Amino acid sequence: MKPAQxxxxxxxxxxxxxxxxxxxQAVLKDRAPRHDLSATRFPVARDIxxxxxxxxxxxxxxxxxxxxxxxxxxxxxxxxxxxxxxxLSVLNGVAQRLQDVDADVRFVMVTVDxxxxxxxxxxxxxxxxxxxxxxxxxxxxxxxxLTRQLGILYNRVEPEDGxxxxxxxxxxxxxxFDPDGRYHAVFTPPLSADRLAGDFRxxxxxxx
Amino acid sequence: MNTIKTGLLTTLLLACLCMLQAVxxxxxxxxxxxxxxxxxPATSVLAAYMTINNASxxxxxxxxxxxxxxxxxxxxxxxxxxxxxKMLPVSGxxxxxxxxxxxxxxxxxxxxxxxxxxxxxxxxxxxxxxxxSGAAISVQATVVRKTGDDAGxxxxxxxx
Ligand SMILES: [Cu+2]
Numbered sequence: 572m573k574p575a576q577x578x579x580x581x582x583x584x585x586x587x588x589x590x591x592x593x594x595x596q597a598v599l600k601d602r603a604p605r606h607d608l609s610a611t612r613f614p615v616a617r618d619i620x621x622x623x624x625x626x627x628x629x630x631x632x633x634x635x636x637x638x639x640x641x642x643x644x645x646x647x648x649x650x651x652x653x654x655x656x657x658x659l660s661v662l663n664g665v666a667q668r669l670q671d672v673d674a675d676v677r678f679v680m681v682t683v684d685x686x687x688x689x690x691x692x693x694x695x696x697x698x699x700x701x702x703x704x705x706x707x708x709x710x711x712x713x714x715x716x717l718t719r720q721l722g723i724l725y726n727r728v729e730p731e732d733g734x735x736x737x738x739x740x741x742x743x744x745x746x747x748f749d750p751d752g753r754y755h756a757v758f759t760p761p762l763s764a765d766r767l768a769g770d771f772r773x774x775x776x777x778x779x
Numbered sequence: 780m781n782t783i784k785t786g787l788l789t790t791l792l793l794a795c796l797c798m799l800q801a802v803x804x805x806x807x808x809x810x811x812x813x814x815x816x817x818x819x820p821a822t823s824v825l826a827a828y829m830t831i832n833n834a835s836x837x838x839x840x841x842x843x844x845x846x847x848x849x850x851x852x853x854x855x856x857x858x859x860x861x862x863x864x865k866m867l868p869v870s871g872x873x874x875x876x877x878x879x880x881x882x883x884x885x886x887x888x889x890x891x892x893x894x895x896x897x898x899x900x901x902x903x904x905x906x907x908x909x910x911x912s913g914a915a916i917s918v919q920a921t922v923v924r925k926t927g928d929d930a931g932x933x934x935x936x937x938x939x
Contacts, residue, residue: 652822652888653884667927695819736824738866741863741864743864744862
């Protein structure tokens with residue numbers, strides 16, 4: 572063998588080892604499936620493509636706003652008297668139960684009714700449940716940018732009597748984003764504070 | 780003097796009791812634990828919950844509700860289909876003989892539109908329940924603030 576061939580061999584071997592190392596890393600990063608979660612957790616958390624919305628302080632709420640902390644995100648609207656207040660109450664219960672965890676955990680309601688839910692209205696609504704909750708609204712286009720990648724559906728239903736205002740059928744799950752700003756897991760109804768908080772503790776353990 | 784007073788009181792009491800019985804005889808439907816979820820600020824749509832009991836030996840049907848304290852009231856059922864929550868109007872709510880139906884968060888509820896006066900925690904509002912047999916049962920519902928900080932009282936516990 573010529574020295575050049577040896578060199579090429581060494582380079583190929585090194586590359587192979589490196590590739591193997593990275594592959595192993597990727598596999599290790601794939602969290603082993605647990606059977607004690609009621610949440611649906613992705614083996615590999617999903618990247619979020621850019622979207623542009625605003626929070627109830629009228630500050631930008633985009634993909635970067637999901638970075639460096641955990642976010643429980645719910646999609647609803649303030650004219651919803653049953654499912655939405657019930658879910659926000661559950662999320663407040665989750666917040667109470669997670670007060671002792673060593674992680675920054677935030678709670679966000681994104682409106683599927685940007686026409687009626689202004690930042691001011693959302694501010695009053697979400698903080699009624701918990702002073703730290705954040706309301707998010709924006710343009711229809713901005714909302715679609717986010718909901719499409721999460722598979723969220725919402726559909727306006729006009730009332731029969733015409734006077735009561737429209738209702739909106741909407742995905743009622745709670746979406747969990749990790750501190751990498753990735754879509755980590757989803758909780759589907761029926762939701763309970765015990766279940767969400769318990770699952771979160773396990774997922775936090777696996778993440779660290 | 781005292782005997783006359785006592786006699787009068789007894790007569791009055793008896794009269795009251797008779798009237799109560801008359802009202803009860805009119806409908807076998809009795810409403811329990813009616814409450815209204817306090818509306819977060821700036822909201823004009825609320826929900827009421829209750830248990831409807833049918834003590835009789837015949838099936839009963841609730842055909843609707845209304846309220847002098849709201850512009851309108853509708854019975855709805857929240858259903859989740861493929862993860863999507865929808866509220867469907869309920870035109871007739873059957874309460875089987877000797878049975879009961881619970882209206883509770885995330886399921887059956889009375890949707891209340893536009894309160895006619897501010898309703899805060901501890902206030903009461905009147906709801907009128909109509910039955911297919913033509914009875915109208917008036918219920919006082921208490922406004923309750925529910926925001927979930929009552930850790931440990933998790934209603935979804937019962938669902939597993
Ligand atoms: Cu409803």
